[in-house]
Amino acid sequence: MSDIPSDLKYVASHEWIRDEGDGVVTIGITDHAQDLLGDVVFVELPEVGAEFATGDDLGVVESVKAASDVYAPLSGEVIAINEELEDAPELVNSDPYGDGWFVQIRLSDESETDDLLDADGYAELCEAES
């Protein structure tokens, strides 16, 4: 069973969202997602300042197995990216909820967070997919 921290929110496309306060969230991919992908070898992230609407392609994760799009779980502007991933993409596998984070976004519409899944909801979804 994969690790699904209860203090985070989730979307069905296997990204997690951490509320940092002041309308800022951190985004990454879940333990379940990294496990499905296998060893991650490249991560392509957007530029700081780029704006995204919910569902837009935010980046690409390439693993030994496949290339996989990462979708913006919420609308907003990128204010930071995890530059460590350029040289150490394996952080996505070893610490998906910590050092393997992808981007920070300043939300343009905080009400969108009402649609996110909590840990139980995401666990059920993973269960249903397996």
Added chain:
Amino acid sequence: MGQQTALYQKHLQMNAKLVDFGGWDMPINYGSQVEEHHKVRTDVGMFDVSHMTVVDVTGADAKEYLRYLLANDVIRLKERGKALYSGMLNETGGVVDDLIVYLMTDPDVAGEWFRVVVNCGTREKDLRWMADHTAGFDNVALTERPELAMVAIQGPNALARVISVVSESRGKLIENLKPFQGLESEGWFFARTGYTGEDGLEVMVPEEYVADFWQALADAGVAPCGLGARDTLRLEAGMNLYGSDMDEKISPLSANMGWTIAWEPADRDFVGRQALENQRSAGVKQKLVGLVLESRGVLRSHQKVMINGEEAGEITSGTFSPTLGCSIAMARVSAEIADTCHVDMRGKLVEVKVVKPSFVRNGAKVFS
């Protein structure tokens, strides 16, 4: 639930992630495919390859039968245990399967016989094909050996590590094995062959002993490795994968297997010979090359290869090379390809270098 090898319980104990592979439940990795890959390049790893099909070919006509069945010529096997890589072709020159054949006795003696190892995914087709082509040979017997489990131990320290866990007499036999030679010792078969581009052994063991052998190797520090690492290792070594890099519609001449065709003696008839001769005189239009992507991204099978904006072939196998730190691929392309071309990678054209399809041997990069 698929078929299980005699090592299935060991795989579960060692936290393997299992996938379906040709109807078998096989380990894809035991945690990290990339770490397993590095372990084989720098030390030693082991693979359960018990799903592969072993067929013994015996009888007074065994040699003449194989000389007809295979594009390579078993007459080249001049010493007990020597191994030969060959394609088994159909009448149109396509590849039914690729295989290894070992001479199990001294050459040219009464009772001379051979052992053939073919792919698991093609087992039924191959057995039927082999049986059908015994017609015309009075004395050939084909015996499948499903009771033999097989473990591949690969890497610079493979031989030493296996010697440390087997009996003294078996150790002596391993010490004296030449590359591409396999010999029997008290019911076990040790072959200095593999699918990784490293030194190593493929060991056939009666299945009741294989779990203890596997455990002894693990206790001696040999890392269990899955099919994931097996694929990145073989691709770095430039070794073909049946079904991806060639199949029944592809000529060995377009699959970097020209070296496995024994044209001489010219009067040896083998299945597919006429078709290959016709292809050779007409000129071969496509060849298998290696591609190297020096920028970021991973080449994947079926991506299109482009020359001057025109489609000129496609990738047959692509991956990230853990040893080189960049992506590599094999591609079947127009024979006129230059030393660079482009690949359509998810809608984006990226430039790649064209090299011979061999990237890493004995831990080191081989192309320039």
